[in-house]
Amino acid sequence: MADTYQNYVAGEWRDTETGETFAVRNPADTDDVVAECQDSSSADANGAIEAAAAAREEWADTPGPARGELLRETAKRMDERSDELAETLSREEGKTLAEATGETQRAVDIFYYYAERAMDYAGERRRPSSGSQNLYTVREPMGVAGLVVPWNYPIAIPSWKMAPALATGNTVVCKLSQAAPTVFLKVVECIDEAAEEVGAPDGVVNVLTGGGEEVGQPVVTHDEVDAVSFTGSRAVGDMIYEQATDAHKRVQTELGSKNPTVVTENADVEEAAQVVGSGAFGVTGQACTATERAIVHESVYDEFVEELVSYAESVDIGPGREDPDMGPHVSESELESTLDAVETARDEGATVEYGGGQPDGDDYEDGYYVEPTVLTDVESDMEVMQEEVFGPFVGVLKASDVDEAIELANDVEFGLAAGFVTDDHTEANRFVDGVDFGVVKVNEATTGLELHVPFGGMNASSSETYREQGEEGMDYFTIIKTVYDSY
Template identity: 45%
Template structure:
């Protein structure tokens, strides 16, 4: 059932008030499945709008950190309830704004609710330890204290889950926040903040400023009263975040790209491996940092696996994510579509063999959207561009190897180390893979994509700054340790 919506103009949310940007300029957010359909309008903010938001967060931080953890948790429960009441509306907004299928959007919205509830419970858990002192009459202990004001710079590909898995731990551990969402997810973000407002959080604890990364994002990076920055996005922008934070001694957390391999051993269940490859590589149109990109297959099962993969891929339905029978939606915008198509052209130019897809669908009903066909290459040398660089689209690169050792060498031969998977029934293969793969998320007989909210998430090498998100590991970024020594 489609939720009736009208085209709205969303303002910034600063100090508990919806506020027009100083520029008095708005930008349209469009539907990537119907590129002329406006989903909503958002503020095109200036640096001074960011300054006002940071000032509001700074004013609110002392009283917020003084609240008991359980009281902060109660607010998170209220946000979760507000989102739950608008679950279908938010999911449909997500699909219309950035293109992922409605079942995926519904699942992500449910996950966002679960994240809030999980961290609400963290408000009742310990934040320190008692440590024996050398003086028997003294008490020595540690306590976790919030950073202060945290800037959240979030991407468009998970417009509910990622803002919430950054915001929820920031809040429960006593920080106030300023959120800058990606343009292609700003309407969805504004609806989340409406739920924050409905939950009654004190003014200034959560602030939303929309606009360009070069203006809004850069001001968050540079502002002296931003004590920490958590960022998910491209490696190029992540490096800018790190450099800006280091220049003024702010804490930073980066989650960036991936070039994630799945290894298919010669004893794998091929049907399960094919389904995991499709789900991990092509769902959300391949627009996941954990998406499967390289499919490394042992020679003994290569042809059988390839045949099954091509057959299943041909059966996938590409279309508007709002239609229940659509399996894969559009790229998020025209620029992303052109990026994917340029990588496909580069793959062909460098000598890879195109097995399937490789262009825009011919269906007349899809000509108004940013659609691309699910694409499969073989004869991909690991050093080719499509074997090294993140495409962020539905493109699979098949690579044939002789042994598991060869597969691991190919898998590790990239600058990234986010997620990796192997399909095998051999326990020795599995443990060799777990031991030797250079990735932060390691999965055996599962797809590469998929993150458990209660477990640490992050990558190695060029995929991450090393600081982990989600689960109890999140406390490491959002707090500092204070060591206390008391003698009567």
């Protein structure tokens, strides 16, 4: 029988007021129930927000090193349970065990990183224009931070929002996705133990599960929430941005994209196919930074398509915990969305060079498996080349030169991650200067990020307000006070 997980509010574990729960299922085997989680109500969400508000002043007054100690002790416990966390992540979200292990380690590192940054993130001293004066800035916490997080990186994304919020003195209310909440609820167990050890106030961290309308809506609109950080779909993100700004809150959204990788005529074509393939098919294409458009110089186009198809054919598909190359989609709706996109592509005149369906065999009958898909005969204005497909799906376009490649790369509303594969770094620098994307990677897959540098998109991929991760991730959760001290 699956374990039942509770919400974490005001330093204690609680059932929802309604007594309702929902099942979290293994996408590799839908008969396998990973956990039962609370189907929370708006009353539960309001209670969590009130708990965060009650702890706000005490946590803001807690010295930075003491805040860092909570994060450090949490990271230690996560590290000790890293195998369990990775296995849980793989089982409930579908990632391969290698991918889940990497994401878990990233989350541990994020908590450690912000534990250290909490010690010296305070403000700056400036030189005044007159004598007998101290002139400096102080960074103060926003107050209560509302975090609404997705299922596709269910331990990393909550970590890179929560850790900087806590490090800078904010209390938090976090709504987890219903598709994959269990792994972070286990992180919250680590936070609970760490809070008891270091003496953190009850209510500093509050975490709930449940539906978007019942839980997400109060987290976005409640008067006691001062800042809202959301990662997810563009449609939901645009709605949250409008609601939060109407309520005069600080808001940050990171949304989807339609990421390109350009392959130049002097690139190593086999290497380029590996870069594009890993960026497109890794984590089953369920990353906002996944490659969905390969823009290839016409002189190497045919060779590249052949190599990319060969790469796709080599991808081993199976249950994530068996550590294949690619696991299943997280849910039936995500699987159907990818399959529908393939049919749309066919209707628009695209050619499916490889994949496009579900793999055959008894091993795949009980899960949400899909083949990696490679398309040719695509045009930039096709729906499937403009709208995000959250699956292992890439269309290959031709370009005659770097200028046309840049034009095609920018020919979407989005702007999160872009790649460029070349042996000519003069061309690479032209691409970096010309492309309108928040992350640009040369000779690397569009997926994969460092935790100590800013992350975020441009155009429809982001609210373009504040970046996440690194020191800039702390800036979002603070407001500056400028002090003139004359003596």
